[in-house]
Amino acid sequence: MTTAPLGLGTYRLQPRVVLEAAYRAAEDPATAWVDTAPNYLGGQAQTLLAPALAQRPVPVSTKVGFLTTETATTAIRDGALTLTEAETGHCLTARYVHWQCARNRTELGRDRLHLVFVHNPERTVGTPHEALRRAFTALEEEVQAGAVDTYGVATWDGFDTQAFTVPELDRLATEAAGTAQHHLRAVQLPVSLVTAHAFTQALAGEGPIAQAAARGWAVYASAPLFGGELSELATRELADLIRPDLNVPQVCLLAAASCPGVTRVLLSASSPAHWAEARAALREPPVPTPTLRKVLDVLASD
Template sequence: MVTSNASWAYRDEFHEAFARTFYRRFGDGLVSSIGVGTYLGEPTDEVDERYHDAITEALATGVNVVDTAINYRCQRSERVVGRALADSDVDRDAVLVSTKGGFVPFDGSRPADPGAYIQSEYVDTGIVDPDELVRGSHCMAPAFLDDQLDRSLANLDLDTIDLYYVHNPETQLAEHDRETVYDRLEAAFERLEERAAAGDIDHYGVASWECFRVPADHESYLSLAEVIARARSAAEAAGNAATHFRAVQLPFNVHMADGFTVESQPAADGPVSTLRLAHEADLDVFTSASILQGDLADGLPEDVDARVAGETSVQRAINFARSAPGVTSSLVGASRTEHVAENVDAGRFEPLGADAFDATFE
């Protein structure tokens, strides 16, 4: 589990190589404002080895945030993260490890008949109730998350996962009304509060794709304020003194800046952006799609590109994402060591200040 002492010691070893605010607060510890993502790539041994080398390189050069999910690459991403952590010379307690549960994962490779696999592995065994399965692939029922968390702990070979996300809960809105989804989230949160009390996770959160960056009348919208309220109720029901709900993850880049620009989250003085509400609620924000799955390597809009520091388009895209107010760390997929070097070097440039960041939207 990431600790204050170990993460501060990690920062002390590397911080002189980076510009200001590269390391940022996470609880009472520090984490790098650039993290490694593990979403892309085929479920093959070759890609596993590339990820292993990329993750160990990132850890050895100043990045101590690694993000994955049980469904990424048929559980292979979690397993290679676990192997890289074990092989790294970096203290495990210096690294923030996050993973996610919600999408039913395959095991090692995509089966010839995915529906039959889910039926035999999850439905027939009683792990998933068919009434709780949406679109044949998404579930956030407490019993399912229990199973998934146990598998993630085994895949990662960890005693404690630092940050466990409920993965894209807005998927449930395809078949259920918003109130039902909030109720299901609260039930999921209560189980995660119990697992936090047991020491299996340190914190939990919600990883989203659309729900926190769309207008309130959008079919995928969820209220972050309501989600926070449900987490507090879950903590109380679990007998915890305070909630372990700690973070949200959402896409953020120059073309998907809705988390900053769309004011659809209810607050005391009227609607605010997700980033604003998260800051006011003392939540950490981790951005995904920070380089739009590689698309921003071809360049940023000229007016933005001219304002953001960095030697390459990728570095400028990363620095735009981590300049957004309230962002703790921007995740960047990296399955090659040369990509890691370029991504890490983005941290040697100053991020945009608040006024300069605002000016990119004028």
């Protein structure tokens, strides 16, 4: 068992620090990763990242699904979106997925996208399964065209609400590709001491994290500090159960990175000090599973 490496999440970064944060994330080529989306930072995230990405060969994951006002206006003009579709703020039609992938490449300054997540498909109008099938079909076509390497699903509560399961995602990707050798290779979901349902399941070898890991998919843990709130919710006493020599945010981050099956933890760290603390925490040995179970039991009893 190893501790999952750190990746830069850009959802909560301030625009003025995006470039510096991306440079910091690229410092260690062995673990460098940036996760973004076309709707992050009011639609600015990808263009703000582009200068750093042009100078560093950092792998990047981006997304398709959500619309900003400007994105919707441009997509309507280009014939990729109808007015009705734009009103929902979220679209996963094949036409829109193709259009958004092309726009992502332009904004990021990349000829090829490494990983594209279908973003919160539980938010789609209609049934998530039909939307996912359409999106997966479009993304398989992007892969065949040499424009995308792999794709995945990023969700907030889709697994918890049973909007879809990992086996269902696997089946839908197989249908989209026409073969079990599809290119669905990752899931992203919240993993923290607060958003602990999937975490607890993983400790028992069950649930979406374990199911994805069993298929050889990457598992990206989002919101490991619960938007920064976890540092206020966790106590020093709780942290001491895990690693007394680390501060509370470091302990919470290490716990998420120690979840069996998690392959990367995404953190929106704005300052050099916070990034350095996070990297130091994840150089620690993973927290043993029995200790994680004990901590989650304590939290569940509060």
